[in-house]
Amino acid sequence: MTQPRTFGSSINPIMEFEIDPGSIAYTGQDLQRPECILAEKDGTLWVADARGGVMKIRGDGSQELVTQRQSEHFGATRSEAARYLEGTLPNGLAFAANGDLLISNFGTDCLEVMTRDGRSRVLADSVEGEPIGKVNFVLRDSRDRIWVTISTRIKNWMHALRTDLSDGYIARYEDGAFRIVADGFHFTNEIRFDAAEDYLYIVETTGGCISRMRVDEYGNLTGREVFGPSSLGRGAWPDGIAFDSYGNLWGTLVYSDKLFVLTPEGELRVLMDEGDRQRVAALEEAFLRNQVTEEVLFATGRGIAPWMASVTFGGPDLRTVFVGSLKGRRIPCFRSPVAGLPMVHWK
Secondary structure (H helix, E strand, O other), rough: OOEEEEEEEEHHHHHOOOOOOHHHHOOOOOOOOOOOOOEEOOOOOEEEEOOEEEEEEOOOOOOOOOOOOOOOOOOOOOOHHHOOOOOOEEEEEEEEOOOOEEEEEOOEEEEEEOOOOOEEEEEEEEOOOOOOEEEEHHHHHOOOOOOEEEEEOOHHHHHOOOOOOOOEEEEEOOEEEEEEEEEEEEEEEEEEOOOOOEEEEEEEEOOOEEEEEEOOOOEEEEEEEEEEOOOOOOOOOOEEEEEEEOOEEEEOOOOOOEEEEEEOOOOEEEEEOOOOOOHHHHHHHHHOOOOOHHHHHHHOOOOOOOOEEEEEEOOOOEEEEEEOOOOOOOOEEOOOOEEEOOHHHHH
């Protein structure tokens, strides 16, 4: 058994934690591409949906699809690949200060805002006079600044799954426009601040690692470094991350369907491994040759949350972990030994 590690005067509760498969419950049904999940104190979940909006799942389990009124919607009749490439694809979500939903739209390549009844408008669709690229994730900080990640400038993101491309960047939305604040990432994905907002943690999906940068009082990012292992392992394509209140960074590896944790010291623990090892290995080999195809990519993805994509803490005590995915039709959840770090909308 792994020996408990200490942080300050307390023992890190994650070191002896194991997920009991029998304790995993589910919420939501008939979801489409539930990649990102926002949780509210009253138990309501807001879940990204490929039909062009979000699924509102109430604490009693009832749900309501809220679609963007100005969006073009696509049904389930499209091919598997088309459902991840075409039309409006709400990806990352965040609450604006007034409760509206900020949407990083991976299909329209825009930062959007939607009221809770579906009225939608574009906040930004260009950066420094050029197309934005693949808008992936959006995050609001305690100073009401809006941070956005762009995974790649390549229109078809599948063509960006290669080892030699680092055209991802981070932008901040302010005064009605984007400003690039950090560049040169390997498929920039989710970002999170630590509790004090001293560091911004950055997922580099095709880099196989988590980076971080120091944030000063003006929002400048400096001192880029890798946090934890330089590689999260063979077949490691990190996607979503979230902090718990102890300082552990939870995350997902999307195509290999793993749930992991990095301790405050950067030590890696894998809590769940649901991937098909043979198919993940085939994708890894194609990736290392810069020859990823739809066939080898879409062959991966299985388990309770196929193409495991995000981690969200919710419930009244922030100890329920919800796992988002790209191929799942419902959301698995389980209890954590430690509460999640409250997001800015929770405070």
